[in-house]
Amino acid sequence: MxxxxxxxxxxxxxxxxxxxxxxxxxxxxxxxxxxxxxxGAGIKGVVIGHVLEKEQHPNADKLNVCQVDIGEEEPVQIVCGAPNVDKGQKVAVAKVGAVLPGNFKIKKAKLRGEASNGMICSLQELGIESKLVAKEYSEGIFVFPNDVTPGEDALLQLNLDDxxxxxxxxxxxxxxxxxxxxxxxxxxxxDKEVKLPEIEVEEAAERTEDWIKVSIEAKEDNPIYIARIVKDVKIGPSPLWMQARLMAEGIRPHNNVVDITNYILLEYGQPLHAFDYDRLGSKEIVVRRAQDGEQFVTLDNAERTLSSEHLLITNGKEGVALAGVMGGANSEVEADTTRVLIESAYFNGQRVRQASKDHGLRSEASARFEKGVDPNRLQAAADRAAQLMAQYAGGQVLAGSVVAGEIDLEPKVVSVTLEKLNRVLGTNLQAAEVEDIFRRLKFEVKTDNEEFIVTVPTRRGDITIAEDLVEEVARLYGYDHLPTTVPVGATYPGGLTDYQEKRRTVRRFLEGAGFNQAITYTLTSEKKSQEYALESREPIKLAMPMSEEHAYLRLSIIPQLLGVVSYNNARQIDSLALYEVGSVFLKESGAELPTEEEHLAGAITGLWEENLWQGENKAADFFVAKGVLEGLFAKLGLLERVAFKKAEIAGMHPGRTAAIELDGQEIGFVGQVHPQQAKDLDIKETYLFELKLSPLFTAETEAVTYEPIPRFPSITRDIALVVDTNVEAGKLEEIIKEAGGKLLKDVRVFDLYEGEHIEAGKKSIAFSLKYFDPEKTLTDEEVVKVHDGVLEALKEKAGAELRS
Structure with missing residues (x-):
């Protein structure tokens, strides 16, 4: 504003x-x-001039030589190129020595051989934006009304001293x-008084109700509509002071009638509309919802297709205005208008907003209806407009107004106690001080045993509850006067929850491992929303999506991470390690809102270890991704409870993908992107993982315990087992650990062989087993006994034979 x-x-x-x-x-x-x-900052030396003579420049077709009276002893000669300059005009003249916006200084000059002692100015040259200049002066100089005196300060007349x-x-x-x-x-x-405009309307004998009838069909959208009529108006420019005020407020002048409605909008905050009574096409106004597909041409000569969500002002048959937004071209006030119907109405803000948004017609009027206008000003605004039209357009105001509908004009009553005011604000205000603040606000207040019963004027629709009154008292008392207070009540030290602490641990671990954090959109396309999902659910579509590519909530983070990998690969950044901790959204049957679940996802591609010349480069592979996760599980104290099991997942390599289980519950997967998928995305060989974080963070873990450095030696036994090719190493490891008991401290795979020395359909897997007793040195007999039990269990449960 x-x-x-x-x-x-x-x-x-x-x-x-x-x-x-x-x-x-x-x-x-x-x-x-x-x-x-x-x-008018920076402008000086601009006065009013009177063009006494205008002659064609002898050496230029588009220039004129003018003799201009600027209030000095002799007229000055000025060469002017404006197409609308003419003899007899009162114009703005920048004298020699004057300064215009941009520190542009006026000097004596010769233009095509003719002396020019100053410059006749347009409003744009005086710093007024082109969009605010009336159309008749937008292509040339500004012409003052004839009641100005040469030599006067032009800035004062144009209100540029404001x-x-x-x-x-x-x-x-x-x-x-x-x-x-x-x-x-x-x-x-x-703490001053408000001086409201004095409204005195001299009315003609004819009555408005004999000229127009108003009916409202959409009463929820338009509870009240007031119409006044002014006849015998003469369309012309509005007074210079009014034009200047409109331009200062960012509104372009048009003519006296339209300018008056805009002036009232700024003065009272009540949007008005002026119809040409003779172009209405009937003697009635009917306010209704538009019909779906109904056509309407607005003042900008654009044909609009309306819907039943739009409120339309009609003449009983066809539309004449889009309520609260813009009038119609068929009832526009034009140069030959002589009778004007003034509309002052209260329109539902949501209905106006819908039409404004649908048609891209944001205006000063629509903004006010959307935020709410004071219903108690409807009549005063219409009367004030009628008064000004009589004064500045020479019209006669018909007696009375036609009022259709009704609206609650009673002000709200809100109460607050002195105790609450002082408790919330931390002050020690007295009742008299609070009463004085309400008096300054022009709120009627009654005090009953330190309770303030406040009657809030309808102009303050934002005040509805006691807390609003507390805010009014605070801001009028002065925020900078409120004392500094310490919160009262129990205090608790700040800190992270266990969940937050573990989330931070995850981030620190992965960043320490060489990963960079990515933050991607939670919105995606319908196709991508279902890719790589840990749980198959119906995707959730937004009610008002930005685009089809961002219309659904994601079920997995991985599609977005693959997009990041693709983006970087396309820019020759081939080695990446990325992770993201973010939310996915799962639709629940019968629930209005989805469940938001936090996941961890990562992507690795290119070189994991890079040596410039000292050693061998190591490319990322499945075991790098798996190893990172094992390190993370160890950090969280869950490694012994996590298992990796072969899995087949759409979009992942069938032989290099594993499901991840925690205590037998599947919580995610790790593996290589399927080669065809990688080709489609134009990315290098890439490895992914995604995990549900809630099971990881809520799993109970034992407190960290420390063991002394062993004083007794361990014994290692290596075994090479021949098994069927479909037997998994993980299964063999489980059998070994179960059979090894307390003495078996570590099991590791160190070799895999398939070839000519192994029977077809078989493979050799070698394990290293470490036995150890913290209380004593193990004997060969003790180790052999346990080790033989391990071999027997492998043979019995997996058909494993020792490789000879």
Whole structure:
């Protein structure tokens, strides 16, 4: 919201307070002033000139030589290239020595041989944005009305000596989307009175109700509609002061009738619309929902296709305005308009928002309806507009208004106690101080045993509960005056939960292992949403997706990580180790919202160990990925409870993929991307893993125990077993550990052989077994006894034979 300092001072006595000081006070009261702009900053030496003569430049077709009276003894000669310059005009003249925006200095010059002593200026050359200049002056110089005097300061006439405060309003403070609303706010801050405009409408004998009938079909969307009629208007430019104020507020002037409706919008915060009564096509206004597919041409001459979600103002047959958004071309006020119907209505903000969004028609009016207008200002705004049209358009106002519908105009009553105010704010305010704050806010208040019963004006629709009153007291008392207090009650030391601590452990471990953290979108396409999912669920689609590529919530992190790998490979970054801790979303039957589950995923590709010349480079493989996970499980104290089992997963290599189980429950997988999938994504050989974190983090673990360094030697036995090719090494390892008992401390695979020295359909797997007793030195007899039991168990349960 832009606020003209000079305009504001008409409603509140500012006592000449500097604009920056006022801005500071407003900011301290809770509404941020984002900036203060001096409209004519840097401009000097610009006066009003009277063009006495205009002649064609002898040496240039597009230049004119003008004799201009600038209030000095003799007229000055100025060469002007504006197409609309003419004899008799009052114009803005930058004299020799004047300075224009951008530190542009005016000097004496010769243009094609003719002397030029100054410059006749357009509004753009005086620092006004092109979009704010009236169309008739957008291509040339600005022409003043004839009641200005040559030599006067042009900046004063154009209101360029004004300062504009830009308020950064939050959505709840729609009351300050008007000059009167800001006046109430500033008056409360400065403890001043608000001077409202005096409305005196001289009415004709004819009555409005004889000219127009209003009916409302969509009463929920439009509870009340007020119509007034002004006849015998003469369309022309609005007064210069009004044009200047509109431009200062960021609105382009059009003509006196349209400018008056915009002026009221800024003054009262109530959007109005002016219809050409003779172009309405009937003597009635009907407010209804549009029909699906109904066509309507708005003021910008664009044909709009409406739906039943849009509210339409009609003449009983066809639309004449899209309610609260934009009028129709068929009822537009034009140069030949003589009779005007003024609309002042209360429209449902959600309905206006829907139409504004659907048609891309964001306007000053729609913004106010969306945030809420004061229903108690509807009649006053219509009367004030009628008064100004009579004054500045020469019209006659018909008697009375036509009012259709009704709306609750009763103000809300909200209560708060003195005890709550002081408890929440940490203050020691007295009842009289609080009452004074409500008086400054123009809130009616009654005090009953230190309870304040406050009647809140309808202009402050944001105040509905006691906490809102607490905020009002706090900001008017002054946030910088609130004492510093220490929280009361039990205090607890900060710290991470066990879950958070383990999540941090995971991140630190993987980063220590050489992984980089990735953060990817949780939104994906329908196809990708179901790839690599640990649990098969129906994907969840967004109600309003940004695009088809981001329309579904993911069930797995891996598709996004593969996208990162592909992106980097395409840019010749071939060696990557990435991980992400993020959420996936699982749809639950009968539940409105999905379950959010945290997963860990990783991707490794390229070289795992790189040596420039000293040694051999080592490429990432399945055992690198598996080894990283084993290290992580060991860090979490769960390694002995985790098992890797062969698995087949869509999109993964069938012979290099393992399911990961914790205490027999599957929690994820690790393996190589299927070669065809890698080819489709144009990536190198890549290894992936994904795990559910909740089972890992909630699993109970035993406290860390320490053992003394062994004083007795261990005994190692190596065995090479011949088994069927389909027997897994993991199964053999389980048998060995079970049969080895307490003396067996470690089992490792160190060789695998298949070839000409082994029977077809068989393979040789070699294990190293370490036996150890912390209490004594083992004898050969003790080791042989246990070792023979291991071999017997392998033969019995897996058909394993010692390789000769």
């Amino acid at each position: 832009f606020v003209s300092y000079k305009w504001l001072s008409e409603y509140v006595d500012l006592d000449g307070m500097p604009s920056k000081e006022l801005a500071e006070k407003i900011t301290r009261s809770g509404i941020e002033v984002e900036g203060v702009d001096m409209l 300062e504009v405060l830009e308020l950064g309003l939050t959505p709840n403070r729609s009351d300050c989307l008007s000059m009167i609303g800001v006046a109430y706010e500033v008056a409360a801050i400065l």
